[in-house]
Amino acid sequence: MNIGFVGLGAMGQAMAHRLIAAGHDLHVWNRTRSKADALVAQGAHLARTPAELASRVEIVFSMLFDDATTEAVTFGEDGIAQGMTDTGLHICCSTLSLAQARRLRDGHDARGQAYISANVLGRPPAAADGTLYIIAAGKPERIARAEPVLDCLGQTLFRVGEDPVQANLVKLSLNFMIYTTIEQMAEIFTLNEKFGTDPAKVFEIMTNSFYTAPVHRNYGGLMVKHDYDHPGAPVTLGLKDIEMFLGAGGEQGVPLPFASIMRDRLIASVGAGDAERDFVVLQERIRQESGLAPR
Amino acid sequence: MNIGFVGLGAMGQAMAHRLIAAGHDLHVWNRTRSKADALVAQGAHLARTPAELASRVEIVFSMLFDDATTEAVTFGEDGIAQGMTDTGLHICCSTLSLAQARRLRDGHDARGQAYISANVLGRPPAAADGTLYIIAAGKPERIARAEPVLDCLGQTLFRVGEDPVQANLVKLSLNFMIYTTIEQMAEIFTLNEKFGTDPAKVFEIMTNSFYTAPVHRNYGGLMVKHDYDHPGAPVTLGLKDIEMFLGAGGEQGVPLPFASIMRDRLIASVGAGDAERDFVVLQERIRQESGLAPR
């Protein structure tokens, strides 16, 4: 199938490679052109604009950094919407605010264009393996059209509902799970450390009893090693996620006290000069405010 | 081996049955005597007092409701400490405050008596199966003495350290994980519910991706069914646990903001008349303050 991919960050590139490997005819575009080099070397076609790309393919994936970039690349000059054919489908994988997710949905609707949201869980290696989890929302027939391609990218395809924005909210929710799980463990690890028990021992007990989920193992493992400097994702990204989750709560009338605490932890991490470190560094806030020496 | 068991609530009874089934010669005592009937029918010996029980056995287990009961049954008149032989060992399994855990340790020390803490994770059916997780702390040679018996009760024996109180703090920490995981999911479920997405769908995605731990499955499962009335454990127990965890933070100089929020949720649950319902009912606080109809 002719497929387009817009936004070639670490995750986008891994997904794009997977699509080429599966035999699809891939067209790519990225603002910083050099990020497309490896894909072009593997046979991908480089488009000059998102619009050009969209005009050549049946499905356009986008995986962009934030609300503003997504808006510009979709509806701006030479954007995806300008090039989409009558039979095209835009699948947006970006983590977005509800407001932006609605603008995407409504903007495509107004143009009579097909659009679904397909948020992904997992890191780039899982994308390369095709073992992502995919959370899709939108009109069922559109998801059905995308299904063969999505199945190549992910091990499981969850369908959340007919409104594309529903997938965006689930994605924000699952990211919130990450930050709050770090805080849970940070409170526990710090308290036990001050009491004289090695957090690594507590982590071992947790992950060998009832706290065995990947979210526990992955982030807890980084925390007990104080591994703050090989960031998967930085504090600033965490803060963006939490602000979007709080924004969703605000618009829906749901007070979210855990999210407010995470916002404060992440802001204090910026204040402490840790903005670009992996967001597990937020455990330093509680360690240090408890009088433990910085790690 | 001659083993004593003091405190025959649901968990104590299940553990005691397991010890009989394993062929031990079991001596039992409970304040409410009728709770010993089934065990006596299986061959357990009923002691008239904890002291009498302790005088007959090599190891005394206690599994009592709270600090005050543990103190009274251990060091009060006709208590365990009055009957323990020179070679006896007291293994306390109760969830205690750090202050009470220290009083047990120091009280036995002052009397030249052997004592360890062995907190357990799991519900009564796991005790009956011998599949508990056991978190032990105390002098290594004492844990070694207890090991064959502990291995009969649990699938894994974790050793936390030489100070028995360390096990008590790990136990409080893991209980804190439960309450805060409920709050995480309550914030997510409520926000998605208000947005029009069935929480059961979100729960399905969570527990089939990165949020697969028993703590997610067990409590999340009750939450999406609004199953508040077959309590494993009531709000009042949760409040006691959280107060003890906060007390530990207070004495160790560790601010625990998530724990403070849980305390408020549980207090508000008491205020709402839900004191004796299963503590997962705390999700009603956020549901109702978001304007959703009570379930």
Add this chain to the structure above:
Amino acid sequence: MNIGFVGLGAMGQAMAHRLIAAGHDLHVWNRTRSKADALVAQGAHLARTPAELASRVEIVFSMLFDDATTEAVTFGEDGIAQGMTDTGLHICCSTLSLAQARRLRDGHDARGQAYISANVLGRPPAAADGTLYIIAAGKPERIARAEPVLDCLGQTLFRVGEDPVQANLVKLSLNFMIYTTIEQMAEIFTLNEKFGTDPAKVFEIMTNSFYTAPVHRNYGGLMVKHDYDHPGAPVTLGLKDIEMFLGAGGEQGVPLPFASIMRDRLIASVGAGDAERDFVVLQERIRQESGLAPR
């Protein structure tokens, strides 16, 4: 002096009347034209657009509802900036986000136009009396030019600094004081009420000992009477203020836990259907979550 006034809500009208009473030649504009009627009857000149108004006067005051309105009326088509003369001065009195306050400052700077911020404390009757408190920031010579007119509006003129945005942050800070003082008193009143002590008695003790400020007397007085329906200002306004204060904390790297709690209280008040009631109604959140009957 020829003075312009844009934005004739309750506060704007009261300030405008005061300026006419002081003998100034007043030009007025408001989107809803009828709000200018009373002023025109007193001799004010009605302008067709903000630009026209600005072209006729030495000083333009604006007192508009929010960021978006302020931006549009200042820099939009036929906006203030289009009409301002070389010697004109724009004095903005609106409560704004820091981001919008910067846009005003920078937009006028880029056009070579003079601008200061002059936020006011007090309600319309104080404006009518000329007993507002005025918090001004901007270039000292510009404040000096405005001083005779500001002195007619307020009993005290505070100068915060040379950057107009500083006044906006002080204004947001003082509004934050209001909401958090309500929460302080709500926690106290509710706890004493549940204990059987009339909150009015506690209020009497507070306001006759060390808690005697207008902020205590005014809001506490409404709270003990449960007077939620003669709104000075609704919950939605409070939420807007708190979001802007949190936004300032976010950009400056300052975690603001009290502000986060207020945000949750106000969101829950929206959820409870109290969006348009006076924001002192937020005390109902704590009353009701403590099991007291709604008032």
Add this chain to the structure above:
Amino acid sequence: MNIGFVGLGAMGQAMAHRLIAAGHDLHVWNRTRSKADALVAQGAHLARTPAELASRVEIVFSMLFDDATTEAVTFGEDGIAQGMTDTGLHICCSTLSLAQARRLRDGHDARGQAYISANVLGRPPAAADGTLYIIAAGKPERIARAEPVLDCLGQTLFRVGEDPVQANLVKLSLNFMIYTTIEQMAEIFTLNEKFGTDPAKVFEIMTNSFYTAPVHRNYGGLMVKHDYDHPGAPVTLGLKDIEMFLGAGGEQGVPLPFASIMRDRLIASVGAGDAERDFVVLQERIRQESGLAPR
């Protein structure tokens, strides 16, 4: 009148001096005897025990450090209750937990002894001047008996109710106002400081507009000077107060989120090594977590 005074800390001594100055025949007792020297030099009679003291007077005041001391000095061996005459009256001025306040009330009731609670607001100089505020609760005829003496100590006598414990809760409530007002101002001062505005300027605006209460002036004044080392009262005292207020909320079913935050601030102040500094030092927590250099 023959009056006894037990507990001669800074406040107790100042009150005792005032009573002598008013012409009363004063009997005194303090655990550390030397603290009575100045009073004895002025004509006070030194009692060997609280019981002996109580046997000689019509009214016994007590002003003791905490729950445990109050319990011991009242109902312990040679305690006040052992010496009280049939016509005696015990007036307790200490800041107590509700639980201890009830034990005092019920212990005296069980002995057929008269008791009221009379908590005071103000610092020792106000006691010396007779300008305290006095919050009394108990049977009206008992308060009436005490009134002439209380009027000599305080400028205003507030009657809260017939249950002595009501006064204790009001006292805890007013202390909570102090800590939370410090937090309000700390959030504001820190945010404005990071923005480049001197907190002293903000303080000036506050205390000359709507935030003029002694609680604002006194604590805000210390805060802007970073005057943390001439403690009126240390962090540890603040923590004790907040724990008692939270305990009251817990027993009455009232969630108190502001109090939880204050507890965390004070615990973190202990963790930072500031336990014995004036509790206004808690503003350092927010300053430092925002990346400002310690003061």
